[in-house]
Amino acid sequence: MIKVVILGGGNIAYHLTTNLLKNKTTNVVQVYNRSIEKIQYLDNKTSITDKLTELKNADIYIIAISDDAISSVSSKLNFKNKLVIHTSGSVALDELKSTSNKGVFYLVQSFSKKQKIDLSQVPICIEASTEKDLELLAVLAKSISKTYYTINSKQRKSLHVAAVFVNNFVNHLYYIGNEICEENKIPFKILQPLIQETANKIATLSPFEAQTGPAKRNDTKTIKKHLAMLPQKQQEIYTLLTKSIIKTHGKKL
Amino acid sequence: MIKVVILGGGNIAYHLTTNLLKNKTTNVVQVYNRSIEKIQYLDNKTSITDKLTELKNADIYIIAISDDAISSVSSKLNFKNKLVIHTSGSVALDELKSTSNKGVFYLVQSFSKKQKIDLSQVPICIEASTEKDLELLAVLAKSISKTYYTINSKQRKSLHVAAVFVNNFVNHLYYIGNEICEENKIPFKILQPLIQETANKIATLSPFEAQTGPAKRNDTKTIKKHLAMLPQKQQEIYTLLTKSIIKTHGKKL
Numbered sequence A, B: 001m002i003k004v005v006i007l008g009g010g011n012i013a014y015h016l017t018t019n020l021l022k023n024k025t026t027n028v029v030q031v032y033n034r035s036i037e038k039i040q041y042l043d044n045k046t047s048i049t050d051k052l053t054e055l056k057n058a059d060i061y062i063i064a065i066s067d068d069a070i071s072s073v074s075s076k077l078n079f080k081n082k083l084v085i086h087t088s089g090s091v092a093l094d095e096l097k098s099t100s101n102k103g104v105f106y107l108v109q110s111f112s113k114k115q116k117i118d119l120s121q122v123p124i125c126i127e128a129s130t131e132k133d134l135e136l137l138a139v140l141a142k143s144i145s146k147t148y149y150t151i152n153s154k155q156r157k158s159l160h161v162a163a164v165f166v167n168n169f170v171n172h173l174y175y176i177g178n179e180i181c182e183e184n185k186i187p188f189k190i191l192q193p194l195i196q197e198t199a200n201k202i203a204t205l206s207p208f209e210a211q212t213g214p215a216k217r218n219d220t221k222t223i224k225k226h227l228a229m230l231p232q233k234q235q236e237i238y239t240l241l242t243k244s245i246i247k248t249h250g251k252k253l
Helices: A011-022 A036-042 A067-074 A131-144 A153-183 A188-201 A220-229 A232-248 B011-022 B036-042 B067-074 B131-144 B153-183 B188-201 B220-229 B232-248
Strands: A002-007 A026-032 A047-049 A060-063 A083-086 A101-107 A124-128 A148-150 B002-007 B026-032 B047-049 B060-063 B083-086 B101-107 B124-128 B148-150
Touching: A002 A011, A002 A131, A011 A026, A011 A101, A026 A036, A036 A047, A060 A067, A067 A083, A083 A131, A101 A131, A101 A153, A124 A131, A124 A153, A131 A148, A153 A188, A153 A232, A153 B153, A153 B188, A153 B220, A153 B232, A188 B153, A188 B188, A220 A232, A220 B153, A232 B153, A232 B232, B002 B011, B002 B131, B011 B026, B011 B101, B026 B036, B036 B047, B060 B067, B067 B083, B083 B131, B101 B131, B101 B153, B124 B131, B124 B153, B131 B148, B153 B188, B153 B232, B220 B232
Parallel strands: A002 A026, A002 A060, A026 A047, A060 A083, A083 A101, A124 A148, B002 B026, B002 B060, B026 B047, B060 B083, B083 B101, B124 B148
Antiparallel strands: A101 A124, B101 B124
16 A cells, blocks of 8 residues: 555645545545644544644655645655655646655646546646656556556646646636626526537547637628627637637638 | 428538438428538438429428528528528528518537537527417427527527637637647647536536636736747737636736
């Protein structure tokens, strides 16, 4: 069994802890959080603490806290022959300031405590400073998920930016769609099957092949009609994305 | 049985014809297309024609052709006591130039011939100039899908613009995500579960509640890092959407 200590009480820490407590490959010996209240629910399942000086002995220390705090917390974890890892998409391996061995364990998903997530379906990106540690992280990753990838810090940062586009920005376009529906007293749920299908499509088609709509067809008549219907903020976004689609598909405005 | 003639050989016409041929409520008496080759595959299933002057007698004539051609084709369909409808999201009811009764039958989904679609899950928006015709369209809609809505031409046009945001523009953001992955030799499929989850989430949360990411948190440090990594075209889109999210969630840059 791999002995792990988990540091953090946020969304990722919550989902990881829940999974690793049930996982037959791991033994969660302790969970740390600076505010003990947030991890009180774990009291009867494992040891909990709010003191970094009282961390137990483990093989891997998983830092699942906010990006800004990773350097400072990791600088206090100086154990010989132990592996200290973080779970952030945008923080480089060498931002870990521990003198222990270092690694990254990035779960490519957006987590909220309310939403149940099947971690076996979540790809995990691993990175480590030694081959041996990479193998250990691969064992851990395989015990959680069906897919894992070895990528370096630069790739991971790019992946994180790509995730901002396909997750945060996509959700904002859903928000605008919702706004337009509300203004016109149309139930937003009419669009749910279309939203679902748009996401499903790219499992089999590339986004380039899957592109449809007035911008793709360079249908200036429809584009003008749409722009005339929109308030300025939405117009700007409509115009920029339309131009970008037209450019991508090789036609000029 | 409702006797229908379908006009068109494109994606929507294809999916509608396939469905209505099997549908127990309808009898597809004929399919018209200006080029007969495209509907030749229907030859042993129903009558086919490429002549508008040879259309058979039916209760409903469904015009499922490109938006630009709806006025001109409909102007040639002048039958007494018949219903002539189109299937477009962005064309108003009164753009039908037929002297027959008029209606609209808009399937809120993006269709391609390659992709199988379960029409029972596709919401249908109906509109008609008389109550009687609206009832007839409701019967037709219910025979195809689990959900239908009565909305007017203005609402439908707004819905179509909203669909551009949540379908066409969202797909373009997938395209940019794919581009970033390719440039960094990361398999795009790593993002598929995140994309799926982003779409699933808004079935239970509003897009406002579901928003996450550096823009939502007004995390200027991460935003700056991301911008520095992107080429200009992607930078512009990143900046505009980030500003819009910050504005939506009440914080200033």
